[in-house]
Amino acid sequence: MSVLVEFAMFPTDQGESVSLYVSRIIKMMDESGFPYQLTPMGTVFETSTMNEALDLLSKAYDCLDSDCNRVYSSVKFDVQKNKNNRMKTKIQSIEQKIGLVKK
Amino acid sequence: MSVLVEFAMFPTDQGESVSLYVSRIIKMMDESGFPYQLTPMGTVFETSTMNEALDLLSKAYDCLDSDCNRVYSSVKFDVQKNKNNRMKTKIQSIEQKIGLVKK
Amino acid sequence: MSVLVEFAMFPTDQGESVSLYVSRIIKMMDESGFPYQLTPMGTVFETSTMNEALDLLSKAYDCLDSDCNRVYSSVKFDVQKNKNNRMKTKIQSIEQKIGLVKK
Amino acid sequence: MSVLVEFAMFPTDQGESVSLYVSRIIKMMDESGFPYQLTPMGTVFETSTMNEALDLLSKAYDCLDSDCNRVYSSVKFDVQKNKNNRMKTKIQSIEQKIGLVKK
Numbered sequence: 495m496s497v498l499v500e501f502a503m504f505p506t507d508q509g510e511s512v513s514l515y516v517s518r519i520i521k522m523m524d525e526s527g528f529p530y531q532l533t534p535m536g537t538v539f540e541t542s543t544m545n546e547a548l549d550l551l552s553k554a555y556d557c558l559d560s561d562c563n564r565v566y567s568s569v570k571f572d573v574q575k576n577k578n579n580r581m582k583t584k585i586q587s588i589e590q591k592i593g594l595v596k597k
Numbered sequence: 598m599s600v601l602v603e604f605a606m607f608p609t610d611q612g613e614s615v616s617l618y619v620s621r622i623i624k625m626m627d628e629s630g631f632p633y634q635l636t637p638m639g640t641v642f643e644t645s646t647m648n649e650a651l652d653l654l655s656k657a658y659d660c661l662d663s664d665c666n667r668v669y670s671s672v673k674f675d676v677q678k679n680k681n682n683r684m685k686t687k688i689q690s691i692e693q694k695i696g697l698v699k700k
Numbered sequence: 701m702s703v704l705v706e707f708a709m710f711p712t713d714q715g716e717s718v719s720l721y722v723s724r725i726i727k728m729m730d731e732s733g734f735p736y737q738l739t740p741m742g743t744v745f746e747t748s749t750m751n752e753a754l755d756l757l758s759k760a761y762d763c764l765d766s767d768c769n770r771v772y773s774s775v776k777f778d779v780q781k782n783k784n785n786r787m788k789t790k791i792q793s794i795e796q797k798i799g800l801v802k803k
Numbered sequence: 804m805s806v807l808v809e810f811a812m813f814p815t816d817q818g819e820s821v822s823l824y825v826s827r828i829i830k831m832m833d834e835s836g837f838p839y840q841l842t843p844m845g846t847v848f849e850t851s852t853m854n855e856a857l858d859l860l861s862k863a864y865d866c867l868d869s870d871c872n873r874v875y876s877s878v879k880f881d882v883q884k885n886k887n888n889r890m891k892t893k894i895q896s897i898e899q900k901i902g903l904v905k906k
Contacts, residue, residue, distance in 0.1 A: 500809070500844035502879065503674075510713035510770045510883075513893070517900035524901065533840065534893045535809035535847050535879055544658045548651040555647045555676065564716045567674040568774045568879055570811065570844055571606075573658065574667045574819075584822070584843045591826035592833065603706070603741035605776065613780075613816035613873045616790070620797035627798065636737065637790045638706035638744050638776055667819045671776055671877045673708065673741055677716075687719070687740045694723035695730065709880075750864045754857040761853045761882065770883045777812075777876040779864065 496577040497547045498584070501569040502536035503554050505562035518557040526550060529581050536568075540581045544573060599680040600650045601687070604672040605639035606657050608665035621660040629653060632684050639671075643684045647676060702783040703753045704790070707775040708742035709760050711768035724763040732756060735787050742774075746787045750779060805886040806856045807893070810878040811845035812863050814871035827866040835859060838890050845877075849890045853882060 503519060504512040523530045523537060528550065530539035541547045551569065558565050574580070606622060607615040626633045626640060631653065633642035644650045654672065661668050677683070709725060710718040729736045729743060734756065736745035747753045757775065764771050780786070812828060813821040832839045832846060837859065839848035850856045860878065867874050883889070 498843055500842065504712070506710070506712050506718070507716035512712070513896040514900055517897050520897055521901050531842065532894055532897060533809065533842050533847050534807055534849070534890050535881060538842050538844050540843075544655060548655055552647060552651055563678045565674070565676040566772070567672075567676075569670075569672040569674070570877055571658075571668070571670040571672070572844060573670075576666070581843050585841055587822040588826050588829055588841060591823055592830050601740055603739065607815075609813070609815050609821070610819035615815070616793040617797055620794050623794055624798050634739065635791055635794060636706065636739050636744050637704055637746075637787050638778060641739050641741050643740070669875070673774055675741060684740050688738055690719040691723050691726055691738060694720055695727050750861060754861055758854060758857055761880075769885070771880070773878075773880040773882075775876075775878040775880070777864075777874070777878070779874040779876075781872050 495542055495573065495575050496580045497541045497544055498538065498572040498580050499541070499547050499569060500536055500538045501551065501554070501567060503558070503565060503567035505558055505564060506566050507564040508562060515558055515562065519554045522553055522557050523550070531581065538581065542578065547571065598645055598676065598678050599683045600644045600647055601641065601675040601683055602644070602650050602672060603639055603641045604654065604657070604670060606661065606668060606670035608661055608667060609669050610667040611665060618661055618665065622657045625656055625660050626653070629656070634684065641684065645681065650674065701748055701779065701781050702786045703747045703750055704744065704778040704786050705747070705753050705775060706742055706744045707757065707760070707773060709764065709771060709773035711764055711770060712772050713770040714768060721764055721768065725760045728759055728763050729756070732759070737787065744787065748784065753777065804851055804882065804884050805889045806850045806853055807847065807881040807889055808850070808856050808878060809845055809847045810860065810863070810876060812867070812874060812876035814867055814873060815875050816873045817871060824867055824871065828863045831862055831866050832859070835862070840890065847890065851887065856880065
């Protein structure tokens, strides 16, 4: 099973710039060992079970809990059985189709 | 702590109408004992810890796992310390302010 | 066509409490004439074209533009042809099915 | 002003695989001239006004309107004044901070 997750999580009580807080979460992601990708709007990662994905979200919140009073998060899940490595294959599938259309 | 969650979760491999699948999740929510509200675009619920909230999302996925090959979900979290019962108070706070503005 | 939209929009540079800002948007929604529903996590509304829906989101942003430097918004669309009044019918469809399951 | 948008948009009445539909939207994005990035969970793009961003979402829907009966979309906006080129600078800001933490 492939569980693809895109999420953003940030405090809303710490002023306009939140990159210091977000960087804690990215550091945790980096150390988790799961494949992930940082985007300008959040982080995409892939696990092989829903519970692994939810556990990473729990750890992400833990990165902010100590000094943030209010935290907002937006998360999307795309769960598909009998697939893996979709971090790469989903983009390739689109790019191939655009290539075909362009020719 | 108040953890407010808004989420939608549905299969994308079962055709255009998914209310039968969604109703399983709402039944689970109803039996969970946590306060929740069904909206035309999803479900809002409130827990007092992040892990309770994530556990409900795990159970929601379990409602679809047996017969859905692909599941999509969109989730928003609003976590705030030193608050509770925001299922009611957040709306009241807005409605009061609109009332004031209107006078 | 029925365009159902759920959205939240708020400044992230104005401190922990944002209900004063959100209330401006709800007032605009109320005056728009489109059916809408305030939830603890956002607002659900229904239009009959995608452009009407996007126009309301543009007006929502206008409510915050004058005095907010940074604004965050999360929006979900569910567009379905040959349907209308789904603000009511989607919830009814789920509630009927839960009723059937419970018997 | 910098309007960063992350969005996914896909039919839910066309079966499990939707990459053919998504590729139409990416082709439109590519031809729009706005900077964008394809991710495994959606597309990130940047415009300099809210209305430019909403216009691209309208065009994205137009790519699916002809042959899809039901379309779902999830969109996030991060609007910030007095900034530009955040497609690059937001990620750099995070990566710098992680680098500092790691030393």
